[in-house]
Amino acid sequence: MTVTPPIAKKVPLERTHHGDTFVDNYEWLRAKEDPEVIAHLEAENAYTEQQTAGLEELRGKIFDEIKSRTQETDLSVPTRMGDWWYYSRTIEGKSYGLQCRCPVASPDDWTPPDLSGPASDGHSAGSAPAKVPNEQILLDSNLEAEGHSFFSLGAFSISQDGNLLAYSTDTEGDERYTLRFKDLRTGEMLPDEIEKVSTGATWSIDHGHVFYQTVDESWRPDTVWRHRLGTPSSDDVKVFHEPDESYWVGFGSTRSEKYLMIWVGSKITSECLVLESENPEGEFRVVLPRVAGVEYSVEHAVVKGEDRFLIQHNGSVNGWGTEGEKAENFLLADAPVDDPSNQTILIPHRDDVRLEDVDAFADHLVLNYRREALTRLAIWPLGADGYGEYRELEFEEELFAVGTGSNPEWKQPLLRMVYTSFITPGQVYDYDLSTGELLLRKSQPILGDFDANNYVQHRDWAVASDGTRIPLSIVVRKDVPQGPAPTLLYGYGSYEASMDPGFSVARLSLLDRGIVFVVAHVRGGGEMGRHWYENGKTLTKKNTFTDFVAAAQHLIDTGRTSPKHLVADGGSAGGLLMGAVANLAPELFNGILANVPFVDPLTSILDPSLPLTVIEWDEWGNPLADREVYKYMKSYSPYENVEAKDYPSILAITSINDTRVLYVEPAKWVAALRATKTGDSELLLKTEMSAGHGGVSGRYEKWKEAAFEYAWIVQQTGAA
Structure with a gap:
């Protein structure tokens, strides 16, 4: 039987604020326990299943590709804590990991044990190699998950x-x-x-x-x-x-x-x-x-035998407080534990460097910061005379992400760190603090014929409407011809979150089909420092949307892609970006994928009883108290700006138990689009009926979900 597109009934509900009345026809979908609401969501699922049935074979292929490239029986690099090496295991056929440990050989043993090898008696295949004496399985999440769909x-x-x-x-x-x-x-x-x-x-x-x-x-x-x-x-x-x-x-x-x-x-x-x-x-x-408007963090260090607090803050550039110019990108100060306000600046504020974190060890500090849209790592020795000279670690790739790994011990001769890029699988290193040598402990295994040399990554720049240069990260197979190519453009742009380069096994299924993957580092994120965030929030939020449009236009104008080959992708607050872009520039895209999308922001932020709303007022503004904020948010809210015009194909994915972005937002959005838009582009809503904000659980289910999304992307970009 052919399933027709579900048409949600209209139940007009008036909402009035600051003298403005909005008629919401689909607020009734918020009643999660109402059988009629559940029936509507299930009807949407049935329609989506029918409309994507032709992609089933492709989904199966992509799932098999992800599975075949993944070393299913694997383990993390052991981390020493006390008398034990701690690590996690995954086992072929099992959805969840096992948390394990084995004894440290001696007090001077800092070389992680080699745990590869055949399985020992009494354990699942690959779960406990024979050369690991006295291994303990601390927690098997597969057992904990038995009988539960999530x-x-x-x-x-x-x-x-x-x-x-x-x-x-x-x-x-x-x-x-x-x-x-x-x-x-x-x-x-x-x-x-x-x-x-x-x-x-x-x-x-x-x-x-x-x-x-x-x-x-x-x-x-x-x-x-x-x-x-x-x-x-x-x-x-x-x-x-x-x-x-x-x-x-x-x-x-x-x-x-x-x-x-x-x-x-x-x-x-x-x-x-x-x-x-x-x-x-x-x-x-x-x-x-x-102090209103001042953020700080505290770490404990021992300097010349004395307990000190290391305080990272964005108060005054001259030290703690609010007088004078603000240290927007944060500075680092040292203070006595018994008098934290008595601070000495260790690292002054810089306009071009965003200081993000400092970790203290017995004899050194580790600085984490961001420069030119990339993460950086520096080692800062602590000696008998106090603070020494810090040294930044250098890497050869144009695009990369680096950070500290698990380092639970206060005093240790090695620093665990992790490194990756769009074309380099995740690598775990131990940095020898005495020699400066980088010891590769593990590179993420990619099975099959993967060769990093088949791919290239580079930085490009789009120019926003106000002249701001927007960084783009691009990764593509070398053999993809120049000219309009199938392209996936991803964006987020909220909460100062940075979309750093990272390797993805699943993404290979897109790249190997000739799809170009691009990340638009739009304002509202943190890639270019705190000012990048400040200029993409509250009353400057529209910069996030216009930056993304500028990125899409740049890719089209430079001949890299064309509207019929371009798909946009974003989730959560990035889903708000997707909804706003659908209204702003629908003609630039052939498809839009919106995961758990925040597409009804004004309704949510107007209701203090909803999860996390009051906390969010600093991010979006308070439309209850401020007429200007209300007017501004209403002007970009995807749900309230749906128009009778042609939209690209849209796939919205949500979860019934999501507590961060409620399922009702995409449900209302799709209902409004279906009742209002012109043209014959397809609208699909898929609701996971037993999941939360992160979607389905278990690696195999997540691979199936990735395959579902990627098959749709392949179709919409024309790569199929």
Whole structure:
């Protein structure tokens, strides 16, 4: 039986703010428990399945390609912590990983053991090589996931003595986790169990207390709790609560593990509280009181035998405070632990460098920063005389991403780091701090006939309507001829998130079909520093959209592609970008893929009861209180600007249990488009009925989802 496009009924609902009335015909789709809503979503799924049935063979091929290129039985590079090497395993045929460890051979053993080899008795194939004596499987997520259509591992935290494990799981996709505890000496589960917690868990140094967080009704992490092992969760102590709905709360510890830390932050303001970990039942104290518009972070270092706080902030370029020019790209200062406001600037503010993070070790610091739209890494020795000279690590590729890996030990002779690019599979190195030698520990295995020399990557620049140069990252097979080629243009552009170069096994299935992959590093992201973000948020948000249009136009004008070969792709806040671009310049694209798209932003940001809305006001503005913000957001909201004109083909994908971008947004958007647009381009809505913001779970299901999306992209770019 032929399934026709579902036509959602219209139930007019008036929404009035600042003297403006908007009639919302599809708000009724928000009633998640209403059988009529579920029936509509299932009808959309059936229509999508029918309309994409002709791609089934191609989907199967792409899935097989991803699977055939992936070393399914694999393991991570072991990381030393205490007396153990910790690593994860994947096993062919299993959807989820195993967390494992094996003993360290000696105190001076810093060379990760070679764990490759045949399986030993009593284990699944490839799960425990014979040359790994005394391997322990700490957690098998496949067992945890049994009986559930969705599974996500949240916390995985081991006590400093290596004897206890705290871990949390989510089997609904709503990011509400259940926290459990395991005695690693016996393998027995402890009776302690805490429900409806946020993702993380942090041990105190006495191994007897665990700190965790809970969220409010809007999914905002707002409260920190202390649990004493062996006591009922009803006895847990509320350590901290943040009542201001514009702030979220985080928890962790310094790298040294000497201090426990509570982080309180909005999009533009932050505050940190600390407590000595050896005194977990003590009172946390504020490091520096929050100052509106000033963000800071704190790390603990020992300099010339003295405990110091390293404070990274964007206050005054002259030091802590708000007087004078603001250190927009952040600076790094040193201060006594007992007087954090008494700061000495270590690294001054620079307009061309965005300082992102500093990690402290016993005898060196590691600086993470961004310059010219690329990540950078530098080593800074700490000696008897204090701070030495830092040295940036250099790499040969034009485009790359580098950062620190897992380095749990306070004092270690090697620094674990990771490196990748669009054409270089992920590489794990140990950097020898005494010699400067880079020791390659592992390169991501790509099976089959993959050869990095068959591909090229390079930087290009588009010019926005206001003259701003927009960086583009381009990767393509060398043998793709010049001229209009099938092209996928990806963008995000929010929250200062940077879309750094990275290798993708799945993407090879697009590249090998002659599709050019391009990332438009539009404003609203963080690739070019904090100013790049500031000029793509709140009342400058439209720069994000016009930058992307300029990128598409540049690719067309330079002959790299044409509208009939160009597909746009973005998810979440990048889905807002997709919806806005569909309204702004539909003629430039043959298809638009929007994953969990934030396409009804004004409705959401006007409702403080919705998940995360109040926190988001610093990002988008507060349309409830500000007429100008309301007017500006309404002028770009994809849902409210759907018009009777031709649109490209659109595939929108969402999840029923998404708590960040509710399924109702793409459902309303597609309903409005179907009732309003002209032309015969196809509109498809696919809703995962048991997943959250990250989509389906399990690697095989994720590969199937990638194959579904990529087959559609191949078709829409004309590469098929």
